[in-house]
Structures are given as C-alpha cells and as structure tokens.
Amino acid sequence: MRNDSEVNGFIFVKSITTDVRSAKGGGRSRKHFERSYESTFEEDKEWIAKEMKDQIWSTVSCLEKQEVKDIEKVYIVLGVESQFVPKEDQSEIRKKIFYQNTLRVIQNLSAEVLSYLNKEHTNLLISCKISDLTRLLNKYKYRMEYFKTVKRISPLLPEEQISKHLKEDKKWTTQSKEVLIELIPNIPTEKKSEYSKRVTQYLTNLDKPANSCCNEDFIITELNGASTKELLKSCNLVFRVTEAPKGVLEQFNSASKGRQKTKRASINGKASSVQFQKAYNNLPIVCILDSGVNRIPQLDGLLLMPLDGYRQIPLFDDDYGKHGHGTPIAYLTIFGENGTVPKARVISYKIYSEYSETVYFEGYMLAFAKYSSEYQPNRSRIFVSSISFKDYNNPVTASIDRWIQENNICAVFAAGNIDPTTVSSYALSGVSCSSYISNHPIQDPAQAVNGLAIGAIAKRELPNSISRINELSPFTTCGTTNGCLYDCQKPEFVENGGNQCRDGTPLGLTSFDKNGELFTNFLGTSFSAPLFANHLAEIVASYGYNIKNAETLKAIALALSYGQLAQCKGFGEPKSLDSFDYDCKALVCSEGNIPLTDTISEKHWKISHRGKITVQIPNLVNSIKLFLVHSDNHYREAIPHLNTYLKVRATKIPHDSAYGRVEMKNPDENKRKSNMKIFEWAFPIRSMGGIWTFSITPELTADISAEHKRATTIRYGCAILLNSKTQTRTKSLTEEVYTLNKHLII
Template sequence: FNARILSELSESEVLVTSSVDQLRSAKEALKVKSFRNNLFNIHELVISDIVDPDLNFKDSSEKNLTIYLMPNLGLEKAKEYVEQVKRHLAQLNVPIKGLFINQDTGDAYIDARVREEQLNNLVNSFGFIFKAHETIHAQSFEPTNQVTVNSDPQRKLSSEQNYVALPKICLLDTGVSLVPPIINLIADRYVEPPFTDLNDLDNHGTSVASLAIYGDTISNPILPRARVISHKIMHNKQSVNIVTALANAIQMHIDCKTFSRSVNYTATKLALKLATRTIDRLAQTTNSLVVFSTGNIDVDDVKNSISQGSSYPDYINEAAVFHPSDAPSVFSVGAYSKYSNQNSIAPPDAPAPFTRFGTNLKELKNCPKPELVEHGGNACIVNGAYDCTNIGIPVISNNGSIVEGIGTSFSAPLVSSHLARLWDKYRSQVKNSETLKAILLSTCKLTQNHPRYVGLGAPNENELFSSRFGVVRIIFEGNLPLVGSAGGASVIPTDEIKVFVPADVTTIELFLVHTDNYNLSPFPKLNSYLSVEVEKPGKGGSVNPSFGLPSAQTHVKHLIYRYKRNIKGDWFFRIIPHAIGISTSQRANVSIRYGGVIKLITKKPRFGLSQSVISGLRRGGNIKISSKPLGSEND
C-alpha cells in the first residue's frame, strides 16, 4: 500500500499515513476476495474522530485542552509539527500552557486554552492532529482528618547532618515546607508554573516527604533513609498536567531514579486513557521507577456501600485504582492497616478500608493492581467522616508537628523509599528498573486478613538487602526480542537461567516483572507477556508450579514450586516472550525488558546455603543471562 502504520487503534482499526484514494485503489487491486472484503471501511480522520465526544463547550466558552499530534512520526517530525501548531495558535491569540515531546518515541502534545471555533480551525488546518480532550487536573489528596500526636519531632529525629550520600526520591505533590526535622534532607525544590510558592500550603507534600525520608518510623528515633526532591505540581486543588510534570521531573533530576505521585486526577475516559498510556511509555523508555498511589475510596462511598448491604472488604471490589496507576510500567501502591481498635473498619494486618483494587481497563484485567501495599493506617467512621486516632500513620505536618493521617498517599512514599534504597545499593549491578521491582516484590508477604486485595502483599524492609536464615535470592535480568532469527528463519527467542538447588531446599519461588517498548497502541494495554518453563533434575519436560500460572497474561508473575524430595541438582528456568495483539509485521521491532528473582527456601535454616548455591553457579553451565545471588544469612 506504500503506507506507514502510525497506530494500531484496536484489533480491527489501523491508523496509517496515506491518501484515502490510494488505499481504496490498493484495496480493489487485492486478488484475495476474502481479504479485500475484510477491509470494511477506509476513511480520512474527521473532527468527530479527533475531538473527545465528552468535550462540552456549553458550560464554558473556553477550555484547557490537551492536543495530541499523530503518534510515531519520529522526533524530528514531532518537533516540526509542534512548531507549526505553536505558530498557528499564536496567530489565533491562543496562549500555550505547556507542551510535551517524548524524546524516545516522538509522541507529542500541546496544552492550550481555546474556544470551540479555535479548536475547529486548528483541526481543519492540519492533518497531523490526533486527539483533543480537556486537560486532566487534580481532584484531591486524602479524604481524612489528621490527628495531632503528643510528640516533639526535633527531639525524636535528628537531621543536623547533611546526608548527601543518601539516595534521592522526587515527589510530585503540593510542595514541601522546610521544617525540622526534614529541613536538611530536602535536596532540592522546584515548582511547576503557574505556581510560584515552593512551600506546602496544602499540608500534604510535607507529610508525604517525611515518610519518604524516615519511613514508617517517625515516632521512634531513627536515621533518615533518603533525601527528597520536591517537584510541586498542585495547590488548592489546582494542578498542572501530570504527564508534562513527570516528563520535566525525569529530564531535570537526572541523578534521581524514583518518582512518586500521591495526588488523584480526574478527567474524561479518553483523557485519562491517553495520559495513562503516555506515562506508561515515558516510564518504560526512560527506565524510571514511577510509583503512584491507587487513590482512596471516599468515606461517602463507603457509607453508601454499607447502607446498600455491602460490607468491608467486599465494597473494595467496586473501587478500581485511579488512572494513571493502571499503567503496566507504573508501580501501583495500595494501603494496608497495621493496627486496629474496637471501632475500626478493618482488622489489623488487612487491606485498609479506603484502599482501591483492580483495574478500569479490560485489557489489563489479569494484571495485579495494585502490585503491592504499604502501611497507610486504619479508620473508623465518626460523625460521617474518617477518624484515625491511634490507628493512623504518624507523619510530619507543614508546621513541623507530628500528626496521624491515613491514605494511600502515605503508602506510596514508603514503597518509593524502598526502591530508592535498592537502586542506590545495586545501581552498579542492576540495569533494569523491573529488576528492582522484582527484588522488592520478593520480600512481600500477604496480609493475614483478606489477602486478595493487596497484590503480592506488603514488603519486609528487613529483607531488602539480605535474606533471612535458610533463604537465598538470585537476581536475573535481561532483554528479549519478540522475534529472533536462526539460519535465516524466524524463531521465538528464549532466555535460560540455570540454578543449582541444594538438597534441603523445599520451596522455590520465582518473581518476574517485565515491560516492552511497543509504541503503536494509543491506549494503555498489555502488549506482551512472558511465560515460564521450569525443568527440575531427574524429570523430563517442564514441571508445573504449586501456585501461580506460568503462562498468565500479566506484567508481574509469582510462581511457587514445593517439593519434599528429589530437588537437588541443576534447575532450568526458561523465559519465553509472547505478543498480545501485535501484528506479525511489527513484532520484529519489539523487545521486552525484564527482571526477576529466584528464591530458594529451606525447611530448616542453616549456615552456608548461599555458598552452596554460588558454588553450583560457578561450576559452569549454560547460563545465557546474568544470575546474581543476593546477600543471605549474615551477608
């Protein structure tokens, strides 16, 4: 057809660069009648294809819009077309509020405040406008009160040193106020226009920062774990475009790997899907650790659910995570409750009563969202509002006092702190952000109560850098093309990890996280998955796990193999890539980046387990990718 595919819009629609007449002529020239008849409709994009059907100018003569250019045109074309749009908007006296260009994919959009006739003029003037929708904006932070704790943070926590060697976390939030004891642990502060005040006037970002710095230990004497870069994106429920802000943060803070957001956004379905997909691609192409909270269930929604006959935790089934936590490349963090009292909604060690669960996107229905949870407090309902007295999570307020609060906003920075510390520890050994996620997931434990709502569970930070007695973790990572070649023929590439398993090991767990670089889908979806084949000593063919599905179409896998005997010897773990809805012609351009952990557990803990495994690895074998033993026992 002499046409280039720009986007595979769905299983039955493709966006191409070509004239309609050329495509129709090519269709008629097709010799195979059945194929010719399958080309049901060929038409040029019209304004109804481009403008969000939920966009309504009746309630306002002007709207803040995000205008996407055609995807996958390449970086140079994207820059050229952005300049054309900027000049055209200037002629229409339309102020530009922001723009974004992905330096890897060339995807681009412009934020502007326009009237309906100006939007129509723009769309009709250029053939490279893809979508236009109302710009997403922040909705809220936490639906909760904060309770003052009788404690002196300046006495409890020391920040007199300047801990320059600590890893950094970039927080996209409401800013941070420079109050003791975090004053010397704020590495930098930046504010997105049009905001000008660097401080936390909303009393949210400072609390989030305190957890990123000190973890869940603010009431106890402890040393800080990380420093914070404050990247202010919101004030008084007014916010900038989260995609632009995240792109700016990643580009500006080049010495930072972890980016955390605890602010909820609202917009039309189209706007949220496009933003989620753009953030997904941004996180994948930059190999960044992007952590978002799931958002919270509002107290009124909880009350309504209970009044209609639902009860905790069943109503959580109806509360999917907020976009853009749906993105496969984004770590979505929910909350669990450590503590309870006689009036609290949740029992201890259970999903928090306000946490969210599941995905809005049918394309990701098998993917765990959230992937994990962290402490976010518990709640009672008092006088129609959440109350967290003595069951919340201690945080530092914007005036320096210690208060109790609740919310998934407070869970996300705890996970961000874990990931930042892992990157700081293994940055010279580990290349893939997915590997760091897999290491953290390998420390997780399901909650005692109602575990189905917590993903893979809550991390055990005591196992971040070393395993407990009787446990060895082996890290592996790699990049796999979807299609390989051998002798001129196409083949499915496979990575194989060989691990020597000592005789007293009874349980083997495998954690696997992946993303891919497929860029032709305009909306968030799972484009690929990895299946796992495992071969144990003395048994021909692959063995099935006791828990988990080796071929499940997910971005995160957790498989468990349990044996009482005949386990000693070399085990082989084969990682095999698969495409989901990617046309055959495009698969050669797609690669999968992954990281994983193999966890060996003995029934009776003993010294020397890690040395036995390492000796087995050193004996040689056909290890096609790197396998790194993680510290064990007293390492």
C-alpha cells in the first residue's frame, strides 16, 4: 500500500452534488413531433389490430380463465406510443412516454409500472385489479381522446414469454429440457415468496419437480414446449421462460503441444518463508468464480482456505479437463503472466462442474453478496469469471448485472471464444480475423452493462500464425446482440489471450495447471480476464483505501489503458502502475453520487442534480483527459439495459469566453450513450493553468416514470489525466498538482 506521505502518486479530490433550479418546462417547446409504437412480435401485431374494446374484453376473459393468479391484482402489458419532444438544444431529440394520456390510463387503472419490456419503453409490464380493467371499458365512449396514446392492453403473450432459443429448438416441442422460469419481477418479497410456492406446487401436481433459487426470483424445472405453453396459459404469475444456462469453457487448453513440466518445488522464484507469508496479508483479495482451484504449491499462502462454492456441487477442487481451468486462472490473477511478485490473494468460489456442464448462476449472487460485504474478513472488490453461457440468456445476465451494481464491485468476465473448428475453417479459407470477428458477438454474462468484458490479443507469432503480435486473437469475440447497450463498448479491454497457427498449433499463455505443472499453451479469453483482474488488484493494493465506488477503480484502469477506442479492442490494453510517468503526468481521481432530475410540480421548479469536481491545474499543461465511468440503480428493465449516460461541461478561471466555458476537443462524446467515456480538452497556444470545474449531468436513454426517476441514483468515478508540455520543471507535475490542491484532497 502506498504511503500517504508520498507525493508522487494518484491524487484523490472531493466531488460535490449540486442542485440547479429552473422554471418547470422552461426552454422546451410544447410542439409534439411524430409518435411511434414499437411492435415486437407477430402476435403483438395481431393483438393491437383489434379495437381497444375487444382488447380489454379479451384480456379480462384470459385472466379470468387462469387458475394460478393473484386474487388482488393481475399483470398485463400496456403498449403505448412514444412522442418526440425537442430539448433546449434543438439538435438533440428525446422520446417521451409518460405524458398526459398515458398517465391518465395508468392512474385510472391504479396501476404500477413494474418493468420496461423493450428498448423504447413502449411496452410496459403493469399490475392492476381486474375490476379497474373492467371499469376502463366505461371510458370506451371517449376512446378517440382517452386511448389516444394507448395501442395495446393485453396479458403477457407466450411469444414474448418464451425465449428465442427455446422457440427455435424443434425437439423441445415434445422433449423436456431444464428450463428457468422467471416470476413477475419487482414485487414485494412476501408476494414473491407466495408466487414461488404456488407455481412450484402447480408444477409438482403435474409431476414436474421444481426448485426456486436466487431469492425466489426463478424456478428451475424440466418442461417441453407443450407443457410450457400450458403453464403460461394457466398462470399469471410467470414473466418469462428460458433455457437453464449451460457453461462453456475454453476448448483450446487441452492441446498436447508445448507442454512443459517442472518440479513442483520450483515456484518460479517465489519465496515461501513465514516472513513473506505475513506480507501476503496486505494483498487485495480477488474472488474467482470458476471450476474450482486446486491447492498447488505455487499458490501456497495465496489461496485462501477453505475452498468455497455453490451448495449443490459436492467437491470444490478443479475438476475441468486435463489441466484444469480455475487453477491456471488463479495463478494468472495473482502473478500475471511470467510474473514473480504476487499482486493479489484469491478466494475460489466454484460455480461450474464439468460433470454436469451446469453453471450454477445463483452462485454469482451468493458469492457477490458474501465476499463483497464490509463485514467479511476476506472481503473482495474484484470478481473474475471465465465461464460463458452456451446460449444467450438475458434474464440471468440482467440479474447478474443488477447484483454487480448492488454490491458495488468490479466483475471481470471473459468475452468468450469462437469455436476452434470455425477459426480453422476461416484460416484455411484465407479469411482475415478483422473480417469475421465482428460477426461473433461476446457471450453472456459478459453482456452485462456493469460487467467488464475482456477480449484477447496475440503476444506470440510464427510465420504461419493467423494473427500478428498485438493484433486480435483469431478466436476472440466482439460486439453485442443487445441493442439496449447503445454505444457501450464490448469488450471494454483486451489482454493477452494467445494466438493460433493456420495448422491449429497453439501459441498460448504460460501458467501452472491443476497438477502444479507448467503448461505453455493456455488459449482463450478465459486467460485474458485474470490478467486484467491482476491490473485491478495492483490499483487496489496502492489506492484501495481511497476508493469507495467500483466505478472509480474502472476509471483508473481506463486512464491506464491506451485511451483510444479501437475496433473490437475497446479501450485497449491497460498498462501497469509502474509505467506511469509522474514527472510529466498527474492523475486526479474523484467519485460521487447524483440523483436523477426530479420535477417538483407544486413549486413549478425543475431540480437538476449535477456532480461537480474542482481542480487547480498548473501552467505548462497541454492536455486534459477526463475518464468517466458510471452505473445506476434503475433495475426495472427486462434485459441488460443502459439506462443513463453522463454529459460533462468544463469551466475555467481565469477564462477567455462567456461564463468561463471551455470548448471540448471531442464534443460528440457528450452525445455518446455509454457508461464509460473519455472527454478531452487541449489548448494549442493559451495556457491551461487555472481553476477548472467539471460539471457532470445525467441523461436518460429512454423515458421512465417520475416515480422511478426519484428512486434512481447515479454512482460514478472519474480519473482526470493531466499531461505536461515540458520535462524541465523544478518538480514533478504530480507534486505540483498535489501542492495546488492540498485543500481539496480527501
């Protein structure tokens, strides 16, 4: 841990949240632009083709026939129009959902909006009473005005409830498979418990054994297509049905070429004396969610005991393949590749067993909650998992995404790999990596907004290798299938993941396998992820005591990367803290929380909340980069969804323009909808010295209700990188910035 008396280090300053008041609706035109309703499925289109009166009658009829429902309320879909509304800046247009007509219908139904079902938020899952739904028919005579913005009132339709993968599986029509039933979301705990028991009992009566999991959010059972449709027809308490997630681990690391054995006593130069064992107690802890970790000599004193894992797994050792999976990942997390100095200790929490190929995804929730707790003596802020789901699973990934944000942790995931036979086929056909990699999106759970997906680049090459050094590995994945991530980069970062020759020869990473023997050809993004976790551990070891928000840790890692977006490489490959030039650079870090804007109607004021960071910057600084990472606690989306994005405005004293505003070098960054951003300022001639204030303002990607806005808070972390023009300073730039900002330092 860095000594507080050292001046040459990263600088942490205070961030404040301010309220800016303006007249309600000020600056906004009342002119409405075109309206649109986003229809998703054929069944949806057929439903909205009906007259509204028929839609309501059909909905009531369906609900009354269902035998498993809540006697107090029912759950239906409300389809509404979106309306384009101009903002103060006429070049920016946003869509509004909750305006007068829609709100009137929701209020007359005494309904609660539980979830947003699509990207545009035009399909809402709501709860209401059947009696209020029937009473709505009395409004039919006012249909032209009353239902002007409402296009659909219906029960949840099976086309929406059954996952795409299950619907495409022709065998599933008659053959049962393990499925995951998601109950109605965002309801009180007592209701959730009641619904879980009732659905489980219904399945038991059909001789379908079922078990609830994840705080009774899900039920696992075996069903075929016919029995699933019968369940949905009979039950109003089910939200969605998907296939239970199966795990897929690297298929490369069993290659026989390149294997090297060493004596187990040889620990790559690592000492094992009592003195060093005590020194390890100061190292940060990383929790590995994988196939288990074996107690090999190379991990002595660095693998915390006892081994842990999901309760349904009988043994917590590494049972994957010939060389293991979790064990070499643990070694790379601790030492990096070819390292001799440990940067972390590890906890193994096993969530995957090769014998069943089942990912016990509830283990993510249990491990996050257990090992991120401030009351946990072996507390971890970094979690790494290199297990991908065989098929995309939005409900599970959305839950994992929420657990990451709730527990304020850094979760590092392998981006996933293209099948090796497919890679060989591309290579033999002469297709370049850059031509096909973007056609293979990253795998779940790496599509979680708040998780970090790590792709792979090559660090070794031969004349016949597919990739050159520092190019993308031929098997890495890129991009996302989820449009609700908007402009978020996936993967966010890359690390060494190995290379492959055209004849299939692996050029992999070196680590110790589950038998304590050296193996030189571990391949895949599975082994890129722990290398990134090793970088995060290095940051926590030096500055963890100053960091409260996980987003700050991510922002520092972002600042230590190359900082430029590249196709399928995200923000690049992070650099070590040891490479940071404190003489010509300074890194100022800050973090905070911002409530979303709330309109106080009775006072006719709009309250805008902003984060503010003030930093005094010395002369001879030629560029400023602000690396900003955020998350929010809006959990009412049906799939992983970027709900908010941040804008930044800088002012400077002394100033050369009106109000002291400073033009940004990359102004389009404010419009980019992402949770990780880089803002840049540079003066070609004038001095950048002065007191700078960076104002951070949140924006929504899609409209949500006022109630949900009031419940939403942005959590952010930022790192401000200052670059000096010259090396001829009397003291380092970091020292100078530290001295100027002593009164602001935490």
